[in-house]
Amino acid sequence: REEAAAAAMLSLDFLDDVRRMNKRQLYYQVLNFGMIVSSALMIWKGLMVVTGSESPIVVVLSGSMEPAFHRGDLLFLTNRIEDPIRVGEIVVFRIEGREIPIVHRVIKIHEKQNGDIKFLTKGDNNAVDDRGLYKRGQHWLEKKDVVGRARGFVPYIGIVTILMNDYPKFKYAVLFLLGLFVLVHRE
Amino acid sequence: LRKNVEDFTGPRERSDLGFVTFDITADILNGKISIFDWNVKQLFLYLSAEYSTKNNALNQVVLWDKIMLRGDNPRLSLKDMKSKYFFFDDGNGLKGNRNITLTLSWNVVPNAGILPLVTGSGHVSVPFPDTYETTKSY
Numbered sequence: 001r002e003e004a005a006a007a008a009m010l011s012l013d014f015l016d017d018v019r020r021m022n023k024r025q026l027y028y029q030v031l032n033f034g035m036i037v038s039s040a041l042m043i044w045k046g047l048m049v050v051t052g053s054e055s056p057i058v059v060v061l062s063g064s065m066e067p068a069f070h071r072g073d074l075l076f077l078t079n080r081i082e083d084p085i086r087v088g089e090i091v092v093f094r095i096e097g098r099e100i101p102i103v104h105r106v107i108k109i110h111e112k113q114n115g116d117i118k119f120l121t122k123g124d125n126n127a128v129d130d131r132g133l134y135k136r137g138q139h140w141l142e143k144k145d146v147v148g149r150a151r152g153f154v155p156y157i158g159i160v161t162i163l164m165n166d167y168p169k170f171k172y173a174v175l176f177l178l179g180l181f182v183l184v185h186r187e
Numbered sequence: 188l189r190k191n192v193e194d195f196t197g198p199r200e201r202s203d204l205g206f207v208t209f210d211i212t213a214d215i216l217n218g219k220i221s222i223f224d225w226n227v228k229q230l231f232l233y234l235s236a237e238y239s240t241k242n243n244a245l246n247q248v249v250l251w252d253k254i255m256l257r258g259d260n261p262r263l264s265l266k267d268m269k270s271k272y273f274f275f276d277d278g279n280g281l282k283g284n285r286n287i288t289l290t291l292s293w294n295v296v297p298n299a300g301i302l303p304l305v306t307g308s309g310h311v312s313v314p315f316p317d318t319y320e321t322t323k324s325y
Contacts, residue, residue, distance in 0.1 A: 105231075
């Protein structure tokens, strides 16, 4: 009986230890998670500063620039004011009042002495220029509409973002798995 | 790189419209090495006209473009091409404009990586006549 009692006490102690250890480990993992999120945010903000663009990486959403870019390709942008807008460049712009960025090529520019510029865009794969897409009565784009200029790209990778947008269940599954992985992973 | 052009302007109520026909002879090669290396998916070629007017210090208009895929013939020999897009000025700056520069440029589209814009060497200066053409058809 004494042995049984001693064994019972030992196991209780052990359980306590384990519970305590788990709590500490849990806090540790949560802090780890927080650090990873902060680092990611810092990298993103850093990119915004270096490139001058509010959205330095965008995903191509339509096929209007095929065969160069397809839906799901990832574009890297810069938006430095010192770089003038010239024809042939691929710009990413937003139409006033609309959220979705459009990736097309500049085909016409008219620039005044003081630097004011108005320009027209067209998708490589479209038969007509973008005037039909602009706001009612708007015939040209201006510098303020530009999110950035495409300087480089990587194919296919952005398809994950499109999938997450089109299938919200997929997005939740990805986030859940990520969270689980970070919390459970031991360094 | 050689271009021969013939042009005239047509009167429009608000803006000059230019008509240009041209020939392009081009060799997209870098000596013996083709620009189409393992990482070049295609070239987006375009002919642009650059000029300045009273209204605007700098104007650039793309007159014609073409996509050249890896595997296409890198030699271009086009004759008597009409501009693909309407050459509208923002105002009436084409009439009598002596100095319109036509340049051939291209955007290199890689399989993955940087997207450079290259301007071809060799450009042609084109003067527009002082009067509008009302009789010519295009």
